[in-house]
Amino acid sequence: MSHSPPVRRLADWDHEQLLALAAEYETPLYVLETGRVQANYRRFDAAFPDAEVMYAAKAHTGRAVLSALLDVGADIECAARGELQRAIEAGADPNTLQYTAVNPPAADLDYAVELADEYPGLTITGGARDTFDRLQARGYDGRVAIRINPGIGTGHHEKVATGKDAKFGIPAERVPDLAADLRERFDLVGLHAHVGSGVLTGEVDEHARALGKVADLAREVGDGDLEFVDFGGGFGVPYREDEPPLDIEVVAETVREAVGDLNATMKFEPGRYVVADAELILARVNTVKEAPETTVVGVDASLSTLIRPAMFDSYHPIRNVSAPDRADEAVSVGGPCCTSADVFATDRPIARPEREDILAIGNAGAYGYELANNFHSQPRPAEVAIEGDGARIVRRRETMADVTRVEDETAGAPDAERE
Structure with missing residues (x-):
């Protein structure tokens, strides 16, 4: 592609090429354009020049996608053991990976701890005190982040509005005490929140308000002692033909205003925005x-x-x-x-x-x-x-x-x- 429009509609694909692919490879057939994956990542990354932009692997863990993103300098955020392994097999440096554990099975924690023994740059994010206790029981004392539940959820469907779902993260009011405890046991390097998924233009203000709450909590916990505050992903793309795409530069400015000054690196982890x-x-x-x-x-x-x-x-x-x-x-x-x-x-x-x-x-x-x-x-x-x-x-x-x-x-x- 010679340019990177904010959204690619079905009419923009080369129909003759698609018909040729269907004839050669049969159907049903998934057709991926890796150049578009890279263009979407670059656009998002350019909108947040002062932040670290990772890719949320759970959206699409195909090696072609991961390799294309690693080629343009993306880091990878993983939500499961298999995603960690696939990111590494695609060429990711394990020291750059962030593992966001959600009710992790024992085998997942075992793998992550063993990986961190060899690659101490790996960061493990926990969303329950129990998860940190289980890490300590395995002899782990490395890099950790706390996943916050801000009590605000946004997104295209109730099943993805994670910011208000009790399954995800530590209630905001309990985070300061937990942070003090974890500093005694681990290297607490960050806070993390993921408010929801598929956020479009009409939901940006509410999404930004939730991120502002996370930033306030980071300042309360002591952002000067934190390496990063990870604001997750959730930035959507228009699935319906009449929906306008996000103006990601305007969204970035809205988010920056809501977050305010932080004495820590901002992180974002778009998934859907990059590959949808x-x-x-x-x-x-x-x-x-x-x-x-x-x-x-x-x-x-x-x-x-x-x-x-x-x-x-x-x-x-x-x-x-x-x-x-x-x-x-x-x-x-x-x-x-x-x-x-x-x-x-x-x-x-x-x-x-x-x-x-x-x-x-x-x-x-x-x-x-x-x-x-x-x-x-x-x-x-x-x-x-x-x-x-x-x-x-x-x-x-x-x-x-x-x-x-x-x-x-x-x-x-x-x-x-x-x-």
């Missing part, structure tokens, strides 16, 4: 059924390919890339799973699909492949990355042998062998 519009799904129409109340369009993608509409009632734009100029018709688009939740759109105006047409489902980069699954024993799709004028396979299509391999290899085996 950098990937789409190609699906082939296999059925067109006229029903009394609607026209049902069946495709070969399903909620096993993209679960967000079923899980979050998420809107994803859909475009008929085979015939974008055909007259629009209100249709319902769904997949082959035997559940009424397997629907991507209901009564949506789309250039009338016909059997064998290729539909593109947009904004699939964030929590798309991450949440792909094997419901109905469906193998997960392939993923290709557009890089320059070409494309390469970065994740092969699963086979049924992949789906059943764990059963085949462990059937009847002792528990020790299964582990």
